[in-house]
Amino acid sequence: MRIVKHPILGPLELKKNINIIVDDKIIKAYEGEPIASALIAAGITTFHKTKKRGDPRGYFCGIGLCTDCMMIVDGIRNVRTCITPVRGGMRIETQKDG
Amino acid sequence: MAIVGSGPAGLAAALEATNAGAKVLLIDENANVGGQLLKQTHKFFGSSKRYAGIRGIDIGNKMLQELDKNHVEISLTSIVFQIFGKELLILKNEKIQRVKTKKIIYSCGASEKVINFPGWTLPGVMGAGGAQTLVNVHRVSPGNRILMIGSGNVGLVVSYQLIQAGADVVAVIEALPKIGGYGVHASKICRAGVPILTSHKIKEAYGNGKVEAATIVALDKKWQPILNTERTLKVDVICLAVGLKPKIELPLMSGCKTVHSPTLGGRVPIHDENMETTEKGIYVAGDIAGVEEVDTAIEEGRLAGIASAEKLGYISEDKAKDLKIEVRKILGDLRSGPFGEHRERAKKQLIQIGKSSRQRLL
Numbered sequence: 501m502r503i504v505k506h507p508i509l510g511p512l513e514l515k516k517n518i519n520i521i522v523d524d525k526i527i528k529a530y531e532g533e534p535i536a537s538a539l540i541a542a543g544i545t546t547f548h549k550t551k552k553r554g555d556p557r558g559y560f561c562g563i564g565l566c567t568d569c570m571m572i573v574d575g576i577r578n579v580r581t582c583i584t585p586v587r588g589g590m591r592i593e594t595q596k597d598g
Numbered sequence: 599m600a601i602v603g604s605g606p607a608g609l610a611a612a613l614e615a616t617n618a619g620a621k622v623l624l625i626d627e628n629a630n631v632g633g634q635l636l637k638q639t640h641k642f643f644g645s646s647k648r649y650a651g652i653r654g655i656d657i658g659n660k661m662l663q664e665l666d667k668n669h670v671e672i673s674l675t676s677i678v679f680q681i682f683g684k685e686l687l688i689l690k691n692e693k694i695q696r697v698k699t700k701k702i703i704y705s706c707g708a709s710e711k712v713i714n715f716p717g718w719t720l721p722g723v724m725g726a727g728g729a730q731t732l733v734n735v736h737r738v739s740p741g742n743r744i745l746m747i748g749s750g751n752v753g754l755v756v757s758y759q760l761i762q763a764g765a766d767v768v769a770v771i772e773a774l775p776k777i778g779g780y781g782v783h784a785s786k787i788c789r790a791g792v793p794i795l796t797s798h799k800i801k802e803a804y805g806n807g808k809v810e811a812a813t814i815v816a817l818d819k820k821w822q823p824i825l826n827t828e829r830t831l832k833v834d835v836i837c838l839a840v841g842l843k844p845k846i847e848l849p850l851m852s853g854c855k856t857v858h859s860p861t862l863g864g865r866v867p868i869h870d871e872n873m874e875t876t877e878k879g880i881y882v883a884g885d886i887a888g889v890e891e892v893d894t895a896i897e898e899g900r901l902a903g904i905a906s907a908e909k910l911g912y913i914s915e916d917k918a919k920d921l922k923i924e925v926r927k928i929l930g931d932l933r934s935g936p937f938g939e940h941r942e943r944a945k946k947q948l949i950q951i952g953k954s955s956r957q958r959l960l
Contacts, residue, residue, distance in 0.1 A: 501739040508639045508653070508869045512737055537736035544863025545721035545808045556807050559722025559740070564627075565709055568719075583729070589952075 502558030503540050503543050518588035535581035535592060536562070536569050547571050547581060599701035599906055600625060600686055602678050602848060605633020606892050607884025607899035608705035609661040614903030614921075616668035618912040620837070623697060624670050624686065627677045632658035633707055635732045635892065635900050640755055640760075642892060654892065677851075683849050684879060701879050701906040704849050705824055705899060707862060708842035708885035713747070716802040722809025726756040726839035733763040735813075741835035745812050746770040749794055754783035760837075761790050768831050771798040771814055773821070780937065801828060809834055827842030842889045849886070857951060861944035862888030870952035872905035872922070873898055888948065890933075890941055898927045 504512045516531040520538060521528050529538035539547065546556040547569050560568040564583040572593040573579040581592070599615060601608045604626040612624045621754035630636060631917035638654020652660070673690065680687035684702060688695045710725040717723070724740060726748065732738045744765050746757045747867050756765045770787065775797050784794060801813040801823065814829035843864035846856060854875040856865045865889050873881045883902040884895035901922060933942035 501742075501764075503733060503737040503739055505764075506737070509734070517951050537732060537738050539697065540740060547721070549783060555719060556721050557734075558808070559724055560728060561710060562731040562840050563709070563725075563726045564697045581818065585629075 501543075518586065520586050520590045520592060521587070521593045523594055529586045531588070532585050535571070535573065535579075535584050535586050535590070537582075538583065538586055539592075546594060549594035549597070556598070599623070599703065599910070600697060601703045601705060601903075602626075602686075602919065603705035603707055603886070604672070605630035605705060605707050605884060605895065606627075606657070606661070607707075607739070607813065607886075607895040608633070608637055608703070609658075609665060609706060610899030611881075611883055611906075612670050612899075612902035613661065613664055613668070613704050614900045615907045616665070617668050618904070618907040620907045620910055620912045621678050622670050623675050623699070625678060625686075626672075629675050631662060631672060631674070631884075634727075635661075637730050639734050639759060640894070640923050648743065657892070664716050673950070678848060678952040679701070681848065696811050696905070700910060702852070703873075703881045703883055703899075703902045704852075704867075704886055704905060705882070705884045705895075705902075706845045706886045706960055707846060708844050711841040711843055711864075712838055713800075713840050715800050717804055717809070717812075720803055720805050720809050721803065721807070722834055723803060723838070724838045726752050729835065729837045730756045730759060733759055733765075733904060737763075739763050739765050741809075741833075742766060743831075743833045744837060745800070745814075745831055745833040746837045746839060748772065748778070748837075748839030748841070749774075749796070750782060750839060750841065751783060752842070754779040754787060755781065756839060757787050757792060758783070758790065760788070761792070764833075767784045767792045768833055769814070770794045771800065772796045773799050773817060775819075780816070786914045799823070800869040803836055811838055814835055815932035834861070834948075842885065844886045844889065846886060849875060849882060849939050852880050854880060854882075857948065857954065859888065859944050859948065862890075862948070863939050866953045868948060868955060870956060871949050873902040874905060876952070876955050879906075879909070881931040887943060888941070894929060894941075897932065901925045901929075 503562045529541045557568045560566045562582045569582045570578045600623045635654045635658035676688045676690040684699045686697045744767045797817045801815045804811045813830045815823040849867040852869045867875045867882045881902040883898040904921045
């Protein structure tokens with residue numbers, strides 16, 4: 501959910517809208533924001549699944565330390581989505597095998 | 599000199615060192631300088647001489663403006679991944695750079711601690727710092743109904759920042775029998791109707807693929823769950839605000855000796871009254887030297903900047919002495935009162951160990 505009004509930060513600045521593709525679905529994002537931020541705003545909570553049990557993992561530390569947020573981005577595995585900015589047309593996939 | 603970490607401590611160190619005329623390379627792995635200041639939308643207290651009454655994000659901007667006037671080389675999205683003596687290896691934009699320096703200041707900050715419980719790996723369980731980044735920097739709410747675990751300042755402040763973002767903080771739970779953070783922060787969320795349940799812990803988190811509920815339970819004086827006090831809360835986010843620990847990877851790589859201090863957050867690099875570690879020419883400042891607050895980070899940064907610039911010959915011994923006395927007095931003031939005294943004692947002990955480690959055994 502995007503925070504449109506905020507008592508201290510003010511109204512949401514108009515940033516450039518771009519589209520990213522997450523598991524073949526088009527998701528709206530703001531240019532420059534981390535991938536994780538766009539996914540959470542779109543209600544996506546599972547970013548990858550563990551190898552052994554297929555347990556869902558999502559955003560945790562937000563600072564690039566824990567690797568719970570990693571996904572396959574433009575074909576590259578293990579990309580930390582909490583610190584990687586989006587780009588128009590980026591292809592993002594849930595990493596399903598660890 | 600190289601300063602690794604451009605949060606409040608690093609910025610303050612860079613300011614003092616460049617004011618004296620030293621050549622500074624300020625390095626940060628992030629795309630922006632400012633560290634934790636970038637997320638702090640609340641007003642700070644502390645030293646009235648420095649930044650009391652100003653929001654953290656504005657403090658960061660102020661310091662940056664002051665820094666712009668001096669000549670500081672800033673290297674962002676740069677990861678220091680290896681140290682050989684005073685030579686740093688930095689990974690930036692997939693290229694490796696070697697930087698030779700005479701002094702290093704590590705101001706890398708701290709990282710969040712975690713607690714584990716059944717269901718803690720479910721999406722929706724996140725660090726309070728991570729939740730704060732989402733709401734204050736990226737303006738995205740992590741969810742609608744939040745359980746905050748931990749009533750220290752991070753737990754209290756992030757709770758009201760989540761309320762400001764439009765979320766409902768269902769409860770703050772605290773294992774200790776008393777609230778950990780400042781009364782001012784606790785009052786704010788109490789007034790907003792958030793219950794702070796001391797002597798409570800989380801038993802389990804549930805949900806189908808993500809957090810949907812949490813069961814909490816009351817604790818007795820021996821930290822044991824009390825029968826029949828379990829309550830299940832409908833929540834979609836569980837924030838862990840259970841403490842911070844110094845990020846000591848780089849000081850360890852440099853061979854700096856550390857000591858365990860529960861008060862300061864865990865293993866901290868031993869440092870003396872000039873913030874110099876057991877490795878000559880390597881300094882630490884800010885949360886990496888013990889988890890405290892922004893204003894102590896700034897003063898420790900100043901101290902490290904002054905001390906290292908003095909050793910490089912940019913500040914005379916007399917002038918440095920006066921500056922250091924001024925900074926140490928501010929630090930003493932910041933560490934006074936019921937919230938500061940245990941940190942003051944811990945820091946005094948740490949500095950004593952640092953001073954005595956300077957003496958070589960026969």
